[in-house]
Amino acid sequence: MSNYLGNYSLYIALIASVYLIFKSYLDANSENKYLDKNFILITSIQTIMITVSFFSLVAAFVISDFSNETVFNNSHTLKPLFYKVSGTWGNHEGSLLLWLFVLSIFLFIFLLNSRSQDTKYKLLTILFQQVIISGFLVFILLTSNPFKTLYPIPSEGLGLNPILQDPALAIHPPILYLGYVGTSIIFSASLASMISGNIGDKWARHIKKWVLVSWVFLTIGILLGSIWAYYELGWGGFWFWDPVENVSLMPWFCLTALLHTVIVLQKRNSFKEWTIILSITTFSLSMSGTFLVRSGILNSIHTFANDPSRGLFILSFLFILILMSILIFFFNQNKISNAAKENFILSKETAILVNNWFMMFFLSVVLVGTIYPIFLEVLNGSKISVGPPFYHNLLIPFLIPFLIFMSFGPSLKWIKDKLKKFNYNILIIFLVSLLISYVILTKTENSFLLSIPLIVLSIYLLLVTIKDFFVSRSSISQKISHFGFSLLITSILLNGLFSNEFNSNMKVGDERIFNENVVKLKEVNVTDVDNYKSLKASFEVTNKNSSFALYPEVRIYQQPLTITSEADIKTTLFSDNFLVFNILKDDGYYNVRYQYKPLMIWIWISTIFIGFGGLLSVIRKNEQKY
Amino acid sequence: MSKNIKFLGLLLTLIIIFIILLKGLNVSKDYSNEKLKSKIDFSLNAKKLFSDEIINISDLFDKNSSSVVNIWASWCAPCREEHQFLMKLKDMNINIIGINYKDSPKNAKIFLSSLGNPYSEVIIDNDGTKSIEFGAIGVPETFIISGKTNEIIKKYIGPLTRENLIEIKNLLKKNA
Numbered sequence: 001m002s003n004y005l006g007n008y009s010l011y012i013a014l015i016a017s018v019y020l021i022f023k024s025y026l027d028a029n030s031e032n033k034y035l036d037k038n039f040i041l042i043t044s045i046q047t048i049m050i051t052v053s054f055f056s057l058v059a060a061f062v063i064s065d066f067s068n069e070t071v072f073n074n075s076h077t078l079k080p081l082f083y084k085v086s087g088t089w090g091n092h093e094g095s096l097l098l099w100l101f102v103l104s105i106f107l108f109i110f111l112l113n114s115r116s117q118d119t120k121y122k123l124l125t126i127l128f129q130q131v132i133i134s135g136f137l138v139f140i141l142l143t144s145n146p147f148k149t150l151y152p153i154p155s156e157g158l159g160l161n162p163i164l165q166d167p168a169l170a171i172h173p174p175i176l177y178l179g180y181v182g183t184s185i186i187f188s189a190s191l192a193s194m195i196s197g198n199i200g201d202k203w204a205r206h207i208k209k210w211v212l213v214s215w216v217f218l219t220i221g222i223l224l225g226s227i228w229a230y231y232e233l234g235w236g237g238f239w240f241w242d243p244v245e246n247v248s249l250m251p252w253f254c255l256t257a258l259l260h261t262v263i264v265l266q267k268r269n270s271f272k273e274w275t276i277i278l279s280i281t282t283f284s285l286s287m288s289g290t291f292l293v294r295s296g297i298l299n300s301i302h303t304f305a306n307d308p309s310r311g312l313f314i315l316s317f318l319f320i321l322i323l324m325s326i327l328i329f330f331f332n333q334n335k336i337s338n339a340a341k342e343n344f345i346l347s348k349e350t351a352i353l354v355n356n357w358f359m360m361f362f363l364s365v366v367l368v369g370t371i372y373p374i375f376l377e378v379l380n381g382s383k384i385s386v387g388p389p390f391y392h393n394l395l396i397p398f399l400i401p402f403l404i405f406m407s408f409g410p411s412l413k414w415i416k417d418k419l420k421k422f423n424y425n426i427l428i429i430f431l432v433s434l435l436i437s438y439v440i441l442t443k444t445e446n447s448f449l450l451s452i453p454l455i456v457l458s459i460y461l462l463l464v465t466i467k468d469f470f471v472s473r474s475s476i477s478q479k480i481s482h483f484g485f486s487l488l489i490t491s492i493l494l495n496g497l498f499s500n501e502f503n504s505n506m507k508v509g510d511e512r513i514f515n516e517n518v519v520k521l522k523e524v525n526v527t528d529v530d531n532y533k534s535l536k537a538s539f540e541v542t543n544k545n546s547s548f549a550l551y552p553e554v555r556i557y558q559q560p561l562t563i564t565s566e567a568d569i570k571t572t573l574f575s576d577n578f579l580v581f582n583i584l585k586d587d588g589y590y591n592v593r594y595q596y597k598p599l600m601i602w603i604w605i606s607t608i609f610i611g612f613g614g615l616l617s618v619i620r621k622n623e624q625k626y
Numbered sequence: 627m628s629k630n631i632k633f634l635g636l637l638l639t640l641i642i643i644f645i646i647l648l649k650g651l652n653v654s655k656d657y658s659n660e661k662l663k664s665k666i667d668f669s670l671n672a673k674k675l676f677s678d679e680i681i682n683i684s685d686l687f688d689k690n691s692s693s694v695v696n697i698w699a700s701w702c703a704p705c706r707e708e709h710q711f712l713m714k715l716k717d718m719n720i721n722i723i724g725i726n727y728k729d730s731p732k733n734a735k736i737f738l739s740s741l742g743n744p745y746s747e748v749i750i751d752n753d754g755t756k757s758i759e760f761g762a763i764g765v766p767e768t769f770i771i772s773g774k775t776n777e778i779i780k781k782y783i784g785p786l787t788r789e790n791l792i793e794i795k796n797l798l799k800k801n802a
Contacts, residue, residue: 291647311651312648312651315644315647315648315651319640319644322640323637323640326633326636326637326640330629330632330633333629374646374647374650375646375650377650378646378649378650379646
């Protein structure tokens with residue numbers, strides 16, 4: 001029942017989409033002053049249909065309707081309700097339906113939210129957005145229909161991949177998609193404004209909200225993915241430069257650049273073309289992310305299915321969209337009025353431009369590292385894998401000038417600033433950060449030369465951003481985000497510098513000495529929990545003054561038979577103690593990995609600060625003053 | 627640089643990227659580190675695991691459809707890991723022939739009785755020579771063999787994954 005409902009509502013949504021494409025195209029060429037009432041009506045119908053379709057899939061998962069092939073492949077009656085629901089988007093078909101669902105909801109909100117905008121501009125935005133929606137609808141219906149039925153109806157499903165059964169991961173895809181899909185609105189809106197010729201400060205103010213919303217969701221989405229990798233995968237780190245992580249980071253760099261540029265457009269009415277280019281690029285990168293993940297062209301843990309016909313469709317669709325936007329850009333470029341404005345070197349505009357250069361540089365490095373292996377394999381058949389050293393070598397040295405710029409760029413004035421007389425506060429802050437860095441660096445044997453300026457500058461930037469809370473005139477949201485960013489960089493650097501680990505095979509009763517701590521494996525308990533068998537180990541870590549216990553776990557799931565390791569992590573404000581173990585053979589030995597990671601929690605906290613700053617900017621009305 | 631040149635340049639770049647990515651889609655992800663032995667010598671004789679009966683391996687293959695051959699051993703940890711996927715293949719009514727590689731029959735039987743038996747037939751390869759005939763270099767390895775032509779269509783080195791299942795299903799359908 002829900003299969004038919006879900007399936008046919010998608011067809012109705014597709015018909016609505018086709019109608020809206022033609023109608024908005026025709027209306028945009030006529031000189032109508034008002035938006036036809038049908039638009040709201042048909043868009044509402046479409047949104048409702050897609051919503052119905054999405055929730056009928058959710059319902060099929062909740063009631064474990066195994067006549068649905070997607071449910072059969074990814075669910076199981078024994079699974080807790082929460083994971084039955086999240087199982088909806090834990091697979092290829094369902095996650096595309098979620099994309100579509102968010103896409104239609106966003107267009108609907110956009111329509112409600114842009115009443116005061118020019119009609120032609122709105123019509124064109126609907127047109128481009130419907131092109132994207134119809135593309136996804138056709139893609140789902142042709143290659144990835146989540147409502148395929150099975151007969152005879154199986155009595156039990158194949159089960160969801162247990163490593164996907166995690167609260168952070170359950171909400172990670174929806175949040176990330178909100179960010180990705182938000183960029184589609186920015187894309188459609190900037191193409192529409194290009195044609196209707198209304199790019200300027202008013203448009204910037206209107207689109208800035210969407211940029212901020214997408215940026216906040218993207219930031220939090222990436223954070224959740226990172227938290228999942230750290231706690232659930234037990235890899236013992238927060239970022240692995242996995243291609244699929246990279247494809248979420250690339251739009252983030254681009255969107256961060258756009259976020260800054262759109263402010264220039266709003267205040268100074270310049271950087272018009274650059275804003276459009278960034279909007280197009282951001283969306284193209286989000287779509288490429290979908291392409292790279294869904295087509296199976298990359299080998300990664302996130303790859304759902306290896307189906308070239310899907311890849312071909314997304315690739316063609318992506319290139320049609322990019323081609324369309326390039327054509328629109330070149331044929332409407334002359335509509336952009338760039339009143340020649342004098343730009344001064346020492347001004348906020350220049351600082352933001354420099355920020356953009358850095359973002360583009362970071363983006364290029366990650367882009368090259370991600371797609372170069374694919375290109376090389378096609379061109380000469382060799383298989384290479386680009387790992388962390390590539391990214392570290394190329395990115396870390398450029399952090400130094402970036403940190404310097406970030407310490408004074410945000411406090412420059414618009415248009416033209418003067419070189420102030422020597423500021424003693426700055427000197428004091430710099431000396432303090434030198435002192436702190438000295439103390440920190442004497443505690444490590446790490447003799448990596450670059451780490452000295454990096455630590456000094458990151459602490460300096462951290463102190464400057466704290467100082468800015470009291471003296472700078474810029475908005476509170478900006479202060480929070482910038483503070484969060486400097487905290488993030490500092491935490492990452494210190495974490496990288498001071499982390500260490502040991503890896504050993506232990507049996508019950510064994511002791512190992514690590515970092516002046518004694519690590520003892522006390523016992524291993526075997527119990528049966530809902531849908532898995534649990535082996536819980538009990539470790540005791542003792543140092544001179546205190547001791548604490550760690551209980552890592554190995555879970556053996558039956559449906560499907562999969563063994564996962566749950567790390568136990570003792571988190572304090574200063575450090576994380578990370579312990580994970582694995583079953584070796586049946587001779588009583590376990591493989592134990594123990595890691596000491598300082599300031600781990602601050603990486604999450606600082607990212608929350610970054611996102612919170614953005615959120616504050618969306619909510620607060622009087623932000624516009626700054 | 628004039629606008630047209632910029633535009634054409636961008637267009638050309640895009641087309642090149644498109645073509646490369648398109649080719650990338652079709653680059654086979656099926657890795658095998660040596661040339662496949664094109665045909666299987668079906669004149670081999672082997673002993674069955676469960677009945678001690680000696681048979682000609684050509685009897686194991688269905689002439690009208692393709693089969694899966696899986697080389698495994700009870701002592702091999704990755705085999706244990708991939709076993710769940712073999713059971714899934716069995717549930718899809720796929721004919722799987724097992725070759726038990728350098729193993730003790732007793733352990734092999736315990737392995738199958740505790741984890742389930744996905745194989746339609748298991749033959750014993752106590753000295754590893756039968757596996758060499760297939761071109762295997764270790765355990766586990768999985769071969770897809772066409773019943774009509776006796777050719778190896780595909781070979782998987784190392785444990786099967788969930789993704790391979792769909793691939794195997796499609797391959798068998800294509801070469802039915």
